[in-house]
Amino acid sequence: MDLLQRITAFASLGNELRQLSPEKLASLGSDAQAENPWFTPDNVALSVQGITYFLQKDKLTKWVMQYDFDHTIPKNIGVVMAGNIPLVGFHDFLCVLISGHSITAKLSSKDVVLMQYVTRQLIEIEPQFGQRILLTSEPLKKIDAVIATGSDNSARYFEYYFKKYPYIIRKNRTSVAILTGNETNEELIALGKDVFSYFGLGCRNVSKLLVPESFDLARLLQCWEPYREVINHHKYANNYDYQKSIALVNKTPFLDTGFVLLFDNEGIVSPIATVYYQPYRTLPQLNELLEKHRNKIQCVVGMNTPAAVPFGKAQLPEVWEYADNVDTLQFLKNL
Structure with missing residues (x-):
């Protein structure tokens, strides 16, 4: 599976999510809320909107073409996902897979339903991803690098537990x-x-x-x-x-x-x-x-420098806007 196939698959996923019927979106929201009371149908819809905002072929192409993945040796990347808002781990999921690596994702118990859903949809679009994705609730094993998101307290644990691996560890912001x-x-x-x-x-x-x-x-x-x-x-x-x-x-x-x-x-x-x-x-x-x-x-x-995000747009980052300003794709490219 080459880079163009990966870009096309994620762009197709964006199209599918964009075309979800109101009934299907409400059903997903209901299932997610049963798992996590904070995940109301409205918030699930907002999260899906945020993802489809950047899952567009032109944006994905512009983003990944800034990096050279021609010589990337596929690794297995462990990702510890947070569960504070719906699908908060999706950007890491996207980064790992679009860069040509495999992912073992330790899902938050608060955000299983939605991550499983988008994973199933992606594999239906591009079955080759089925060999590159493992979703688990167990401790991460047989990995080559780690991306972990959590609280300030959990970050200290992550830094100790994963100290032998290359890692990105994110704290509270x-x-x-x-x-x-x-x-x-x-x-x-x-x-x-x-x-x-x-x-x-x-x-x-x-x-x-x-x-x-x-x-x-x-x-x-x-x-x-x-x-x-x-x-x-x-x-x-x-x-x-x-x-x-x-x-x-x-x-x-x-x-x-x-x-x-x-x-x-x-x-x-x-x-x-x-x-x-x-x-x-x-x-x-x-x-x-x-x-x-x-x-x-x-x-x-705000509307003026040093503010960088217009009012009302904080939850609609571009795909190249990285959490904590740490370039996830550059990290993955350098492995």
Whole structure:
């Protein structure tokens, strides 16, 4: 199976996912939610949309042609997948297979249904992939390299456990938004998508706002009213109630919309159902804040530099935008 065949197969997978009927997508969402209550049908649909956004033949070709895989010796790559949002391990799955390697993927118990589904679809499109894919819940064995994603705590375990292999090990990250006060209501509404999609559980979800000292937070919160329905999810609501109780007990000031809590906090990773904000005065101070947390930030959302992702687009990365800015294909090429 040559590179063109691999590109064509994944492009065909994108077409199939793009053409899923509403009934089939709802069925997949229902099955995924039964396995993981956070995976609502809407969030599953959003994840599929994100994947089909980059599973296009022209984008895949432009991406992989930046690398020379002509002399790649196929290896077996172990991939430890996270389960915080639907199909979060798919990009690693794509990288390993399109580069000509085989994959042994240790699936998260929270995201088995969807990964099994897309794997079956890919093998139906290109049966030769059947010899190159192993999905497992067991510890990784007979591997040549590792890509593992998890928490900061699990990353320390991964670094020890996989120390004899070439590896990429990813830790907790989050995303921030830079606001100037000149945003339109439409842009602030779009920012809400970056905050509330997947209930804020993804590394590309905005959990921290950097705002001018005179910023009108009341207008922002009014613009977020369309996302009020998140509070109807029982697990999200439990987190909201818990965080509010803790704040009240500790007499910590906060702003409350009834579905999200805002705290003036210098931290970068806010708990579920909360968002941190921090005022800034000057551009140098803003850049200093970003540099301080550089190793914890996945992407920066906003309309002006140093932001790189427009409001509302955090969950639609291009295929060549790598998690943690670590070039996965270059890593795989060099094995």
